[in-house]
Amino acid sequence: MPRWGMVFDLKRCIGCNACTIACKQENTTPDRVLWTKTVSEEIGTYPNVTRAYIPLICNHCEDAPCERVCPTKATYTREDGIVMVDENKCIGCGACATACPYKNRYKLHQEQFDRGLYRSGQLTPFEKQGYGRFVAGTTVKCTFCHERVDAGLEPACVITCPTEARIFGDLDNPSSKARRIIQARKGYQPLAQHNTKPKVFYVE
Amino acid sequence: MHSKIYELVGDEFELGYRRQEFWGWKIAFAFFFGEVGAGLFFISAFYSFLLGMVVGWIMVTVFKPAALFMHLGKPLRAWRAIMGLGHSWISRGLLASILFTGFGGIYLLNLYFKILSQPLSTVVFVVAMLACIVVMIYLGFVLSYSPSIPLWESGLMPIISLTYGLLGGVTLVLLFGYQTFLTANPETFKLLKALELGLVIFCAVLLASFLHGAAYASDAGRKSVSCLLKEDLAKWFIPSVILVGMVLTLLLINMAPVSVAVLVAIAVAELIGDVGLKILLFKAAIYQPSLSHSRF
Ligand code: SF4
Numbered sequence: 001m002p003r004w005g006m007v008f009d010l011k012r013c014i015g016c017n018a019c020t021i022a023c024k025q026e027n028t029t030p031d032r033v034l035w036t037k038t039v040s041e042e043i044g045t046y047p048n049v050t051r052a053y054i055p056l057i058c059n060h061c062e063d064a065p066c067e068r069v070c071p072t073k074a075t076y077t078r079e080d081g082i083v084m085v086d087e088n089k090c091i092g093c094g095a096c097a098t099a100c101p102y103k104n105r106y107k108l109h110q111e112q113f114d115r116g117l118y119r120s121g122q123l124t125p126f127e128k129q130g131y132g133r134f135v136a137g138t139t140v141k142c143t144f145c146h147e148r149v150d151a152g153l154e155p156a157c158v159i160t161c162p163t164e165a166r167i168f169g170d171l172d173n174p175s176s177k178a179r180r181i182i183q184a185r186k187g188y189q190p191l192a193q194h195n196t197k198p199k200v201f202y203v204e
Numbered sequence: 205m206h207s208k209i210y211e212l213v214g215d216e217f218e219l220g221y222r223r224q225e226f227w228g229w230k231i232a233f234a235f236f237f238g239e240v241g242a243g244l245f246f247i248s249a250f251y252s253f254l255l256g257m258v259v260g261w262i263m264v265t266v267f268k269p270a271a272l273f274m275h276l277g278k279p280l281r282a283w284r285a286i287m288g289l290g291h292s293w294i295s296r297g298l299l300a301s302i303l304f305t306g307f308g309g310i311y312l313l314n315l316y317f318k319i320l321s322q323p324l325s326t327v328v329f330v331v332a333m334l335a336c337i338v339v340m341i342y343l344g345f346v347l348s349y350s351p352s353i354p355l356w357e358s359g360l361m362p363i364i365s366l367t368y369g370l371l372g373g374v375t376l377v378l379l380f381g382y383q384t385f386l387t388a389n390p391e392t393f394k395l396l397k398a399l400e401l402g403l404v405i406f407c408a409v410l411l412a413s414f415l416h417g418a419a420y421a422s423d424a425g426r427k428s429v430s431c432l433l434k435e436d437l438a439k440w441f442i443p444s445v446i447l448v449g450m451v452l453t454l455l456l457i458n459m460a461p462v463s464v465a466v467l468v469a470i471a472v473a474e475l476i477g478d479v480g481l482k483i484l485l486f487k488a489a490i491y492q493p494s495l496s497h498s499r500f
């Protein structure tokens with residue numbers, strides 16, 4: 001069984017947020033829900049200033065605090081390491097959202113599904129179809145595009161990234177590209193001090 | 205610890221501290237009713253003060269779930285929250301609340317109708333009191349159990365919950381009992397007044413240690429404390445939690461001659477401080493940035 005993870009190459013990310021759009025398109029996430037995005041940070045002082053772009057996503061932590069605090073067991077980890085939320089069990093208590101140190105969870109509200117994202121406010125056929133997968137009042141997060149992964153494909157953000165700054169692969173397979181990059185370039189995890197053991201790594 | 209001081213950011217695509225937005229006043233009130241109700245039941249039980257026990261039981265059994273249901277996204281599935289007993293303090297708290305509702309209710313009925321034998325009544329009482337203690341402290345465990353928010357990640361949290369629960373209980377027993385069982389027991393009245401005084405001072409010391417610890421735990425913790433004491437939340441925290449909840453309560457306990465009006469004022473001041481603290485603990489909760497380039 002693979003153990004899926006992702007690597008972000010910070011040298012390659014240009015902050016175009018094509019990944020953000022690809023994710024929204026793939027998953028039909030409603031207004032104000034971004035399962036992945038790229039934030040930026042100003043580094044240095046004038047006149048030697050530059051901007052770094054940092055992609056963020058659910059880290060599918062091995063020891064996920066969101067799963068630990070979930071009172072209903074709606075949050076669970078699949079055998080391949082993908083952390084999921086069962087929308088039929090979630091009560092929308094928000095405990096997982098507060099417990100995620102990376103703030104990578106979103107609570108859905110009915111009004112997010114009542115209005116379309118286009119100016120007219122009408123739901124498009126795409127939105128009508130896509131919103132059917134969500135349950136208002138529950139909590140959602142990135143799923144590593146589990147349907148695509150199950151079909152042998154890579155997550156939408158990965159195939160869309162024009163600079164190949166996102167590398168998806170089996171962290172237990174020594175010959176996977178993700179694993180090799182982590183080893184060769186000393187990949188590090190976000191907020192590693194919390195011992196959540198993220199399956200997302202960054203390399204510089 | 206990050207070496208760079210970040211700004212608080214909202215939905216912008218900027219790296220920075222982010223505020224917790226998932227828990228707010230509804231869940232603060234739920235825990236407030238749970239803690240104060242359990243505290244009132246606990247203290248009243250020592251004096252077999254039926255009115256206090258009934259009001260405390262109603263707060264935990266009716267008001268707390270009402271506030272929680274308003275918060276939940278799917279309230280009709282709330283029963284599912286019992287499933288995570290092995291790992292979730294919310295589940296453990298829910299179990300304790302159910303036990304308290306059941307055993308506390310039976311105990312109250314027994315006080316009135318005398319339906320149980322003495323040994324059985326003792327068992328019911330012990331279970332109700334144990335559950336009552338868990339109801340008082342579990343918010344502290346819920347908050348301290350997650351590594352996400354440095355302000356909350358403190359071993360003092362459960363003690364703060366317990367102390368505020370007991371303080372609320374003593375305050376309301378003084379108020380409700382003043383013209384009932386305490387009239388005939390001036391010694392008990394004095395004892396409860398002294399207990400109230402001690403608990404307010406203990407709360408002040410606890411809060412000072414808690415804020416001090418958070419400020420030195422991490423930059424995000426320092427930012428939370430700064431929000432509470434100097435920045436946007438200071439205009440709420442200092443007047444409600446410190447001035448009204450502690451200073452005014454202490455002055456009223458010590459200085460004013462006792463009357464119903466003064467006891468009402470003490471209760472209002474103390475409970476404002478308590479509920480204010482709970483709401484502000486949620487508002488001041490800040491996440492660290494997920495990554496920081498300035499580390500490298
Ligand atoms: S990043 Fe957050 S939501 Fe994702 S698995 Fe870790 S704790 Fe859970």
Ligand code: SF4
Nearest residue numbers: 070090091093094096
């Ligand atoms: S919001 Fe849902 S997934 Fe999150 S802790 Fe509550 S029940 Fe679990």
